[in-house]
Amino acid sequence: MRVLIAEDDLSLGTGLVDLLGRDGFECVLVGDGRAAEAAFRDDPFPIVVLDIVMPGQDGLTLCRTLRAIAPQTQIMLLSARGETFDKARGLQLGADDYVAKPFDPSELRARLSAMARRARAVPSADARFKMGDVWIDPAALIAIRDGEEISLTQRELCLLRLLYTHAGQAVSRNQLFDHCWGRDYFPNSRALDQYISTLRGKIEWDPKQPCLIETVHGVGYRHPVSPAR
Structure with a gap:
């Protein structure tokens, strides 16, 4: 699987290429944010690893840009700064994972392998997918439970597909707005909460105790990997 690595530290970047190459990943290394965006726009990658602090365009800004271009792409942020602020900000802008430097190579490989599994699970535009005991049929614009x-x-x-393709991960409000409304939509609107409430009323057994669309306070929403009924 192809991986785009944006890292301005050449030694670390080449080390990542070698490390991930052992697991069969085909890595493309670039040294700044603008080169990363250009490479991604030319041919979107299923997985992207972004350093937060780099020239041209920082990783957080680039994360949001890439997420708007390809919502299904798995994005990992790397940073030497371990502050809680960075982690929260990254999730809000659409990152799927965050690893602080210095990192354990075995842990990084395991996280990238998990991201690859999620990337392979992304359904085609018309493919049916299942959330808990509910089948979603995009072609027919219906959900099906017990017939x-x-x-x-x-x-x-759109909301259901995005939550499904990021199962187990918190999907930020900005990410949901960018993908399902467009990047110019005013993010303080309560429209998202109203849509989620309506969706829960349709597909949850008990909308007051949702198990298919969970609230992640301060971030957004999440579809759990193994939702309980």
């Missing part, structure tokens, strides 16, 4: 068909809007489908 009962539940109508969905395009935006509801």
Whole structure:
């Protein structure tokens, strides 16, 4: 699987290429944010590893840009700064994972392998996918539970697909707005919460105790990997 690595430390970058190459990853290394964005726009990668502090364009800004271009891409942030602020900010801007430098090579490899599994699980545009005991049929714009068909809007489908493709990960409000409304949508609107409430009313057994669409306070929403009924 192809991996784009944006790291201005050449020694660390080449080390990452060698490390991930052992697991069969095909890595492309660039040394700044603008080169990373150009490479991604030319041919989007399923996995991207971004240093937060680098010339041209910082990793946090680039993370949000890449997330808007390709919502299904798995993004990992690397930073020598271990502050809680960086982690929260990264998640809010759409990162899937965060690793502080210096890192344990075995842990990094395990995290990248998990990201690769999630990237392979991304469904095609019309492929049905399952969230808990509910099947989602994009082509028919319906959800199905126990043989009962539940109508969905395009935006509801968009929200469900994004949560599904990031199962187990917190999907930020900004990420949901960018992907399902567009980057120019005003993020303070309560429209997202209203849509989530409506969706829960359609697909949750108990909307007051949701198990398919969980709230991640201060970040956004999450579809758990193994939702309980």
